[in-house]
Amino acid sequence: SPNIVDQNPVCIALLKHIKPLSPIEQIHKVQKPFGWKASIAAADSISLLIMRTHLFALCLSMATIGIPKANGVMDDYDAEMGEFMNALPNLDDTPYGLGQRSDISTEPEEDDILASLDDEYEEAKHCVWNTCDKDLSESRGIGKFLDLPFIKKIASNLNPFGSKKLRMHFYLFKREFPECGREVDFSIERKWRHCGFNASLPTRLMIHGWMSQSRGSFNRDVKNAYLKKGEYNVIVVDWSASSANINYFSVVKLIETFGAELAQFIRNLNRQFGADFDSMYLIGHSLGAQIAGSAGKRLKPVKVNTIFALDPAGPKFRHRGTEFRIDPSDAKYVESMHTSANFGFRRPTGSATFYPNYGAYQHSCYYLGCSHIRSYQMFAESINSPLGFWGTPCIRDNGRWQCDYSQRQSIQMAGEPSIHKEGIFYVKTSSSDPFALGKQ
Structure with a gap:
């Protein structure tokens, strides 16, 4: 009208x-x-x-x-x-x-x-x-x-005739400057030498997904949760110049390129600052989880400590081999959280794979994408939650769940630091924030 x-x-x-x-x-x-x-x-x-x-x-x-x-x-x-x-x-x-x-x-x-x-x-x-x-x-x-x-x-x-910017930007946040990120650019000496990175602190790198903003809620919520928890090098990985493309399938083709760039950045953290790979976690949401997996593959034989894959993107990845998608071998420990059957990956993708509310969709989600973003909302909450998210070991057989209730709510999902475990787990959550129910 x-x-x-x-x-x-x-x-x-x-x-x-x-x-x-x-x-x-x-x-x-x-x-x-x-x-x-x-x-x-x-x-x-x-x-x-x-x-x-x-x-x-x-x-x-x-x-x-x-x-x-x-x-x-x-x-x-x-x-x-x-x-x-x-x-x-x-x-x-x-x-x-x-x-x-x-x-x-x-x-x-x-x-x-x-x-x-x-x-x-x-x-x-x-x-x-x-x-x-x-x-x-x-x-x-x-x-x-x-x-x-x-x-x-x-x-x-x-x-269609414009130039494409295939470049990531990396912004460091710490408790000394929690709202004011400093760019870490290894191609310009003054941008990394004075950025304030502390190799003695644990490092957490966050990779957003498709159509997400560098200043969006994923980066903001997870960054704030870590800085509330303690002293960290929190690095926002910004590839929004390319991810802000309504053609999802064109963006998927860039995952390997950005995985290689992220891997090189991680190597530079080690070479220039002496950062220990074992102190590094990658936290990726949606396509960001697939980028984290790609980076992990390119770092081998070296591995970062942990990759948290938050509802890793499913479309165009569900039928790919493990060499082209997130896989348990991409880090010393890979933990996946699956919250959306539409946007996410249905099959287990981590050393430990958690399915909140069975993973197809989330409670009180009535609009497209709500279940997908619930994964990082739960993850951010888990970092400081006094209750925590607790999973029950299960087996999925032809879509049917068989859970071991003798170990009911015995395994913690997400949290800080990561606790290495193996298996498939069902997690019950609340339908509204705060989502953690603790052990019941």
Whole structure:
């Protein structure tokens, strides 16, 4: 409905900043004299048209979230969103989205800015992770529906003629700077020498999944849980420039590439800082779990201590051999948690594999993807839970469960540090946060 677009503040702001060209204008731009220059111009115009069309479709989909009430009067929530969007600067003039520089960024201007901030970099004063984190977790307005830098990544991946950024970024968090990550880049000496990594502390690396944001809830919740627990090197592995692609199957093809890059980064932690492989855990969600497995394979014969595979991605992996998916041999200990039959992997994938509520779906999950994200919500909770998640050993035979109730709730799922065990386990959880029930 045109009214949805005309009255929705998100669409108004998007159309204001995107400035899409009409199909007639695009066709007019393409009609140049024949020749190779004309072909290039046509390709560029078609590329822009495709990208802007996708963004316009995204605008329409978001508009349905905030349809005005029937009486035509916007409530306080809509008014707040409209005021926020109208205050946004033009995206063409602000390379960092909201006019502030974020350390979680893949913008080309990053190195130029950092070059003039050596002293500030040592104290991490330039970073505004905490501001972005607050925007995403607490905002009642645009933060819940629209993260502009992330949408720019989606738009970039929608452009078939655009350049692809096959690069990971690594951000270190510690108790001294819990909200302000420092980039660890071994190609630039000052970015790793002064980052504050402490080889005497245990290291936890988190790898997000498909269509996840570097500032999203997986990284935020797990990072905060570890830093509440104690002293750690917590490293956020950001590959969102490539994972922010609605074509899941294209992203799957990049898993081995990013697995190799992660493995090289882990080797550099050992070579440059003297970090012990046995002190390292990889925590991967969805496709991030498959990247963790790929990295583990490439590190052999060396192995990290533990991989936590949180509902490892199933589509395009279910029929692959173990050499192309997460496997118990990818670390000294691999623990998997399966919470979603649709997005996740159904068969056991770890030395120990846990199936909360039998793993097909989770209680009180009524929207697509809820069961999938429940895995990292439970994991983050397990790190500091006084009750814990407790599993019962079981055997799965042709889809049927046979559990040994003489050992009922005898094996702990997740937690910190990892406790090595083997087998398949059923775990009963609560339907709402906190999910841990302890031993009952």
